Amino acid sequence: MKVGLFIPCYIDQFYPNVGIATLQLLEKLGCDVSFPLNQTCCGQPMANSGYASYDGGCDKNFVNNFSGFDYIVAPSGSCVLHVKEHLQDDANKEAALQIRSNIYELSEFLTDVLKVKNIAASFPYKVGFHNSCHGQRGLHLSSMTETVSPSFSKPLQLLNMVKGIQIMNPKRNDECCGFGGTFCVFEEAVSVKMGKDRIAEHDANEVDYITGVDVSCLMHMEGILKRNADKIKTIHIAEILNSQL
């Protein structure tokens, strides 16, 4: 099984440990993983700001890097959703479509493709889980409180396999953290208020960590946590699933 590892630009630059954990985890689970060296970004920052028309070059580069894999896996629900919904390359339509259907967010790749039943990981901490919107409502990684359907959660299914972990759900289990891409700077006041409110619920649960499938949400909450000298830390799900503490 040839897996192409997509490490979104800001993870590549600022959160290399998330990339490392993802790579190590996939290899542990027996995948043949390659990291295409000329990858950059999925193009979402432009598209969500209304500039999808500027995404041509970015998309082309993405297709060049990720054609020919059985699966493409990324530790980011949001970037995966963007690729699934919007990747296009007029010169290489087939390849782009192929990528759109073969790309997976890490946790759904583990539950749906690898069908992982147990993970040799331990993480003896109290962890609050953050449902990120694009993963949840976009990729349907878990059921949503708004809809009338059976409840499930792919990320929690995995986290529950981790030894020693104690998972705490915040009061509002699937409310947005307020990151929202460029929203976080153009609507700074609302964005931060939303983040503070999410954190307050995790504070009330006295968790050690907040985790989730999207580094972007975690980065936003981390920024607020640090500013307010809150002792809660953020950690990506890949880092927990890869940890041996």
Added chain:
Amino acid sequence: MKDHASLAQEFITDEPRTDWHDETLWFVRQKRDKAAHGLPEWEQLREWASGIKDHTLSNLNTYLTQFEAQAKANGIQVHWAFDGEEHNRIIYDIIRKNNIERIVKSKSMLTEECHLNHFLQSNGIEIVDTDLGERIVQFRDEAPSHIVLPAIHLKKQDVSETFHKHLNTEKGNNDPQYLTEAARIHLRDKFVASQLAITGVNFAIAETGGFVVCTNEGNADMGAHAAPIHIACMGFEKIIPKAEHLSVFLRLLARSATGQPITTYSSHFHRPRPGQEMHIVIVDNGRSKQLGRKDFRNSLKCIRCAACFNTCPVYRRSGGHSYHTAVAGPIGSILNPNLDMKANADLPFASTLCGSCSNVCPVKIDIHEQLWKWRQVIVAEGYSPKAKTISMKIMSMVLARPAVYRFSGMMARKMMRLVPGLFKNKLNPWYKQREMPEAPKDSFREWYLKNKK
């Protein structure tokens, strides 16, 4: 004019009040969830409602013509208004013709959209809004901040002060029961003396030429049955094919709006009572244009339940007035750019695209996807700020060139470590209330080359 971001920032300045606003509307959202989960067929109902509306939008001219013919046969006078101005003019003409001085109006977002009150006021005519929330904001000379809960931005102390000033209630008596009773007595006089009642329309039935108006307070009925003339105003998308379809919509409407199983009054008007005059004004005001926008036409399926307001994490923390339009919230953000793209270019950006709005929508409007699509249209039409366009252009050029991307990333991290002040300053909106992420020495790619290759 201030945009959503700056109006929202002002709203949030009072954080306890913002928390209260958020909690109150979240409570309404939870009541909606409870009601939805009480019906095993909830998702099926949404599917039906969406399908009926899709069908109706695809046969609108037939259904509107049928409705008009039936309504006329029922003795209702039917008027057509191409825009808000014509809508207002039609009502003004009826008022003048009958020398009307006393007018009561129940909630109609369409009349808000057309700025009817303002128009009539500038012609020396006073309208009394009779929905309690609307009366409160009318006294305060404010716009409703929510289409179902017009005064949700106010606390009882605010209402108490307003009523003390206008209705001479006891100073400092903040009891909602007491204040509501004062409004009841005040408005009863208005109903009994009214010469004209204006109402909105929730649903208009093509098959029978009748229309349905839903309220909890009973103000639409008090007005319509007391006054010698009744004018009902409707956007043309309020039409549904048959009476039996009301079952689907009435089951969804109140549950989605407030979590009630049904509104207290769901009134079906078909003919004027003896001696009464009944008018319907069918309004376009941009709707036919929206119908022609393939990506946005299904916004016309909206039944104005405001579930998308209550669930929206941005709306709850920025308040209805930050949307500076008659219909606020997520649905307003996809309707208003059609009415005035330049003035409302900020609204599709007042969202994190979390998608909760689309999930609660009883007629399954893909609201968050339309927000995304409006962003593209607004940029294409040139209504995006120049600076943003330039930065996006540069960003897209960098991200299309792997070597440039790597060099810029490496430089940025280096600068963050060496000259943190470049980023940690007041001009960086991220840094205002958030720390910057740590800048590692190696990117993932650099680590990968060192360790894996």
Added chain:
Amino acid sequence: MESRDKILELIKQNQPEAKSLPAVTINSVISFEDNYQQFKTVLESIGGKVELVDSIDAVKDIFLAETSSGKMVISTIPTFGEIDQKLSSYTAPQLEVLERAYLQATLGVAENGSVWLYESQMVNRLLPFICQHLVLVINKNAIVPTMHHAYQKIDVARDGFGVFLAGPSKTADIEQSLVIGAHGARTTTIFIVGS
């Protein structure tokens, strides 16, 4: 007619290609073990009162006792006695002091606690709204499970006006605090006749 034709023409140009109307199949919707019990539970949760009586005469006795109270009390139920011939033409100023109105309703809906009233059952459209207290009578076997069933049984265009009415008038416009008795009836009592 200029705007009418212009609007209809624009709609014709802009509306999407025809989509079919979904069939609403009501055998897949919720059902209740006991429609009466469900109706009572829901109605009481929205502020209504429910009284089960064996015979409509029990309600008639209450009405008759009340007619001597000195307050304006009106019934439009034929078996309660003669109905005021002029009632249909009474205006709001005349009905403003109406204390209590007794009306027969067509059916009740278990899922939401509402009842359907035809204009002919109100005689005067203002009656169920302008009275301070509303008393309604329905037969126990006239309670249907859902709105789908209700619309199958009624003809909305039969009379000039009709209403689904669920409990007393209410508002929560001040800080979302529920207040019963906004503009319409302060109380709504439903007598259900049957055993």
